[in-house]
Amino acid sequence: MTVRFYLRVLAVATAAALTGALLRATMQDIVDPNRILGDFARIFLYSCCVSMPAASTLHYLGHRSAWTRGLSYVALTVVVLLGATVVGCLMADLILVAVGILPANQYWPEFSFAFRFGVLLTLTFGLSMSFYEVVRGRLEAADHALRAKQIAEERAQKLLAEARLSSLESRIHPHFLFNTLNSVSSLIPTDPARAEAMIGQLASLLRFSLNANATSLVPLNLELKIVRDYLEIEKTRFGGRLQYRIEIPPELDNLPVPPLSVQSLVENSVKHVIAGQPQGGEIVVTAKVDQGRVQVQVQDTGAGFELGTIPEGHGLDQLSGRLALLFGPNAQLETCRTTTHAAVRILFPKTA
């Protein structure tokens, strides 16, 4: 930042020297380009000698607290610029004498001329640049504050997403829960054994959901136990309308998967294909590992759907949120169709 600032100062010093040389040429009717070039070099030396101390001082003061605003800042800038003009002209003359361009006895007359000429240039260019730097500084500060706010907001969003994904309601839909309790009530007098089994399945589903952490993985066989419990409950509710198969090779039993991921897919199928169609349908769960990537697929006999049409907060929207939390861009959710089935797949890297 500082290097850039001094480069800007150098650019302004060059512009000031050029202006000075042209001004002098105009006023004194100088047409010889060599003479103008010589003047430019000389004024450039002055403008460097003036601008560097002026810029350093203002830069130093500019970073100090709030009194650098308003009129007091303008007054301070003028004082610094005038001071720097005196110091700079003395210094530049000294250099000119030292290298032998200026005879020693011409030191004071040259200074007096250079100072009067220099004040004009220094105040014009110095004040303009100071003003520019102040505005620039404020814009940068505002931009910085905005970015800090954005980062804080993104963090808050992420925390909120995690909280939302870890709430029980996002895992057990109230409709499902109360309908299941209603089924149990209905079964108690007529089929107490089935009612008891259903309570057990509901309990294991609730326990798993309460324990599931949005940021860790569970073995596939545990996830599938929950999927079976869930499907058995739904089968009791929907009777013959629900058929299902789970076809997973035993060597994938310990494969780490996001908790409730397969369950979310199966639940979506139940909701749309079984609960949504009077004739019901079939759900098939399969999984495989291909080139280090896990692919879990849930097929059903429904019409299928496009992922883009899923509303925010929907089970699959939450699943894709959980996948993003766990794997970033390395996990995908995708849909496809065969002649008889519609499928939803989750793909993510194998972690163990």
Next chain:
Amino acid sequence: MTPLRVYLVDDEPLAVDRLRRLLAGSDVDIAGSTSDPETALAFLSRETVDALFLDIQMPGMNGFELLARLPEQPLVIFTTAYDQYALRAFEVNSIDFLLKPIDPEHLQRALRKLQSLRG
């Protein structure tokens, strides 16, 4: 006083069974019941009942759609597992809103309301 004539619609057969059982002890004549909204539509298009016990979420046709297709609006007692539709239920001819699993006392209260409405 003649018993109330009611009809039950819920896509889950177990839910229909339970409602039937809860109504068994009351002075109610169950004209019929079904787990298929189409069957309900056919029945209610040719017969009149005092009241309809109606589930909201059903495949093919939800409770509100079923009502919209009926030539005559019966009095309705909604039965649902979750109250996200409660507000909408009051836009139609509903007497009460029973949450599943249905509380027998709440059901009796709904039946009394129904009796008093019938006069």
